[in-house]
Amino acid sequence: MDKLKIMLSFLRELNDGNIPKAQDYGIKDEDFYDIVDACQDAGYIKGARFPRGQGNHILTGFLQDTKLTVSGMEYLHENSALMKTYKGLKEIRQWLPW
Helix, strand or coil: CCHHHHHHHHHHHHHCCCCCCHHHHCCCHHHHHHHHHHHHHCCCEECCECCECHHHCECCCECCCCEECHHHHHHHHHCHHHHCCCCCHHHHHHHCCC
């Protein structure tokens, strides 16, 4: 799994007004929430909520209020060369090499 490409795609989808799901990427919810949590830790997004269980393990994610930050927009801009090949969620599996 290419976590950086999933992260870029997630940020791009947020920028376009969409909130993707783990199923869009063909990955487990747990892996997806870890990627989204990393985006929030890096300051690229805000508003994602993650109830946690024992050992700080993410139980689920609530992403409906998630927004891209200025840092997230800058990150997308810095990676614009890679994003030029991104065609959206409909073709995500072709863009992500498995």
